[in-house]
Amino acid sequence: MKPITFKNWFCILFSLLCLLVLSASSLASNLEAPREIIRKAMNHWRGISSYSEVTMVIHRPDWERKMSMRAWTQGDKHSLVRVVEPRKDAGNGTLLKGTNMWTYSPKINQIIKVPSSMMAQSWMGSDFSNKDISKTTDIIDQYEHTLLRTEQQDQHTVYVIESVPHEDAAIVWGKEILFVRDDNVLLEQQFWDQDNQLVKTMKALKLEEMGGRVVASVLRMSQVEDKGEWTEMQTHKVEFDQLLGKGVFTLSNLRNPRQ
Numbered sequence: 001m002k003p004i005t006f007k008n009w010f011c012i013l014f015s016l017l018c019l020l021v022l023s024a025s026s027l028a029s030n031l032e033a034p035r036e037i038i039r040k041a042m043n044h045w046r047g048i049s050s051y052s053e054v055t056m057v058i059h060r061p062d063w064e065r066k067m068s069m070r071a072w073t074q075g076d077k078h079s080l081v082r083v084v085e086p087r088k089d090a091g092n093g094t095l096l097k098g099t100n101m102w103t104y105s106p107k108i109n110q111i112i113k114v115p116s117s118m119m120a121q122s123w124m125g126s127d128f129s130n131k132d133i134s135k136t137t138d139i140i141d142q143y144e145h146t147l148l149r150t151e152q153q154d155q156h157t158v159y160v161i162e163s164v165p166h167e168d169a170a171i172v173w174g175k176e177i178l179f180v181r182d183d184n185v186l187l188e189q190q191f192w193d194q195d196n197q198l199v200k201t202m203k204a205l206k207l208e209e210m211g212g213r214v215v216a217s218v219l220r221m222s223q224v225e226d227k228g229e230w231t232e233m234q235t236h237k238v239e240f241d242q243l244l245g246k247g248v249f250t251l252s253n254l255r256n257p258r259q
Contacts, residue, residue, distance in 0.1 A: 034145035034161045037180050042076065042137045044184035044213065047240035049074040054235050058126050061228040067124065076137040078249045082257060083124070092124065095254045096134040103130075104254045111251055120172045127200060127221040127231035139176065142169040148177070157182040173199075185214055198224050211238040 050073045057066050068085040082093040091106035094114075101114040119131040131138070143163035151158040161178045165171035174196060179188040189202045200223050204216030215238060222230035247253050 032159075034147040034159065035140065037147075037159050038145060038161060038163070038178060039137075039140050040184045041178070041180045041186045042140060045186060045215070046073045046076065046079075046137070047211075049242055049244050050211075050238060050240050051242055051244075052235055052238040054233055056124075056126060056128075057232045057234065058124075059228070059230050059232070072244060072248055074244055074249060076140075079134045079136075080249055080254065081133055089124070091257070093254050093257075094123065094130065094133060095249060095251065096136060097249055101130060101134060102251060102254060109255075111255060116170050119170075127223060127229065128233070132202070132221070138169075138171075139163055142166055142171060143176070151179075153181070153187075158187060183214060185216060187216075200224060205232070210235065211240045213240065 050071075052071045054069045054071060055066055056069060057064065066086075067083050067089055069081055069083050071079065071081045073079040077096070077098045079096045080093065083089045083091065091104070093104045095102045095104075099116070101119065102111050103114060104111045114130055119136075120129045122128075123130050123133040126133075143165050146162045146164075148160045148162050151160060159178075159180045159182070161180065163176045163178060165173065165175075172193075173191050174194040175192045177188075177190040177192070178186060180186055185204065185207060187204050190198055191200045191202075193199050200221060202219055202221045204218070205220050206216070206218035207214055208217040209215075210217060215235065217235045219233045220230050221232075245258075247258060
């Protein structure tokens with residue numbers, strides 16, 4: 001048996017390194033890009049267009065209140081949310097068109113444009129922000145996405161993705177971490193501040209088949225520091241890819257509902 005020379009050792013080591021690189025490349029090619037995973041989750045949530053009927057429950061340690069709402073979305077930049085009950089809140093609405101958002105209050109009969117600096121503010125006193133309630137998809141393009149790991153849950157693969165805002169993005173969060181199931185259902189979304197502290201978490205508490213697809217029919221947004229404070233969105237009905245009229249996403253319809 002001939003002794004292994006330095007040259008032979010080098011060739012063996014080089015071959016092993018090549019195999020490792022090829023294996024890693026093969027694995028990476030089989031994993032979908034995290035940005036596309038998030039895009040599919042957003043599309044799954046909104047559809048080409050959607051109409052939904054939702055009850056929002058705002059819970060605090062010493063009180064609780066409910067509101068019934070109707071919501072419409074189209075594409076990834078248009079949405080309209082309108083409160084229908086209770087009577088004292090009926091007619092309050094929020095309209096998103098592109099990067100612009102407006103709110104309307106029938107009590108003062110006035111449409112107010114929401115500045116970008118207030119997109120992270122509470123919507124109707126809930127734990128959902130103006131940005132959350134509008135189902136905006138800014139996270140797709142204004143963040144850098146990294147796949148942290150995959151998990152197995154209920155015979156599904158769950159992708160755990162860290163999303164960090166671009167430096168020039170007008171985002172208050174330091175990062176967000178999303179848990180997306182392989183059937184495009186968003187199971188959880190964590191919101192971390194600039195000091196790397198977890199502030200609030202949105203979790204899917206119940207999944208149901210609605211509108212021809214599995215969706216999170218109950219979503220709870222809860223504060224980390226205040227365990228007794230949370231808001232639930234309970235979806236009772238949702239229809240996807242419906243033909244919506246041209247006048248749905250207009251300031252006129254926000255003030256004087258025709259749909």
